[in-house]
Amino acid sequence: MGSSERKEREKAELKEQILHTAKKILLKSGKNGLSIRKIANEIEYSPATIYLYFKDKDEILHELMEMGFMLKNKYMAHAYAEKDPAQRLYEIGKAYVSFGIQNKDWYDIMFNSDEPMQHMAKCREDWDQGMAMFNFLTMTCKEAIQKYDLTTIDENVMALQLWSSVHGLVNLALTNRLDIVEHADKHEIIEKVLSSMLHCIFKK
């Protein structure tokens, strides 16, 4: 009979509903405001029911992390399509920072939080999205090195140098530490640092 298939579909539907609600609460109340009990309340099930669909809160945050990467990819799409690797690096940096600044809670879950990493460790899973992102950055660096004949820098070092810079900038901005040391406009100063960074790398 097809009833077992229907049941599986219903089970998947409730799982989706839980995640959809989790996302809703995340957007409304932030990561700190997201709790199992609030999700349960919203979908009108008991908190215990959540644990029939997810092992623990870490797993839910891991799923939210994956959703975050999908959102981030929308921000990156235009930059990724740029032909010139040097210009592409600049566009990637700008898009990355825009995503981070405009989506604090998503960014925290993806790049700062312990819970999704904890879940991956428990499941012996890889950080596929993070690795894919970094690999693409590294490939663009490689292209740029070849095209602009940058003999003194390694592509892996260059990629990490760029990533850590924008990661640091976003975190300083999101924790309100950037405005304290630099009163000027946040976007302007970040733009300047990113430009300076790339200018440093590409000048010979």
Added chain:
Amino acid sequence: MGSSERKEREKAELKEQILHTAKKILLKSGKNGLSIRKIANEIEYSPATIYLYFKDKDEILHELMEMGFMLKNKYMAHAYAEKDPAQRLYEIGKAYVSFGIQNKDWYDIMFNSDEPMQHMAKCREDWDQGMAMFNFLTMTCKEAIQKYDLTTIDENVMALQLWSSVHGLVNLALTNRLDIVEHADKHEIIEKVLSSMLHCIFKK
């Protein structure tokens, strides 16, 4: 009578004891393991008593932040004493990263946590330690720019570029995201990025 003086001294002593215990728990159980109730339990007072000496947990974390900066200064002392500004920047970077990697909980409270910033906002206080740190970095950049005739870079931009890089590196390392994208030795790769960063800036 001097009894009021003695009472004030006793009050200050208990305040010190609370902070000392908070530090002890932070070192043993991390920031997440630090709770008002654990402090109260350790010093054998009721949790409510803590609130006679501190407005809230934010204030305690703010005090811990200040303690963290004192510890950091010990890490930085040698670097700060370096004569040559370019070499000093390198030593500062290395010392900063060492401090961060070796003191996750202190680093989080100082450079990532919201609570100490929240406390400062409530008290309309400045982030003195952070500003002092950044000002010193900026001055060193200014010196380096003058000595090595770097005409294309602004000292403020350069300082922020360096800070965000090491901040990003430390955070990626502390959240176990660095080892995932780069399997090589953590310290080695960080050293390489820092060197590359400074090499980029100082080459003409």
Added chain:
DNA sequence: TCCTTTTACTGAACACTGTTCATTATATTT
């Protein structure tokens, strides 16, 4: 249709968290 088995769900509890406040205990002063 009735009965058994399987699946789905939940109430209540456990062990925590920060914070407040009326009440009690202690110490000081009159």
Added chain:
DNA sequence: AAATATAATGAACAGTGTTCAGTAAAAGGA
């Protein structure tokens, strides 16, 4: 010794993640 001022707390409020015995509902078989 009594009155006052200070210090400390018990208990409660409103939360948190998580577990598990027990119940309700649906599915399968006779």
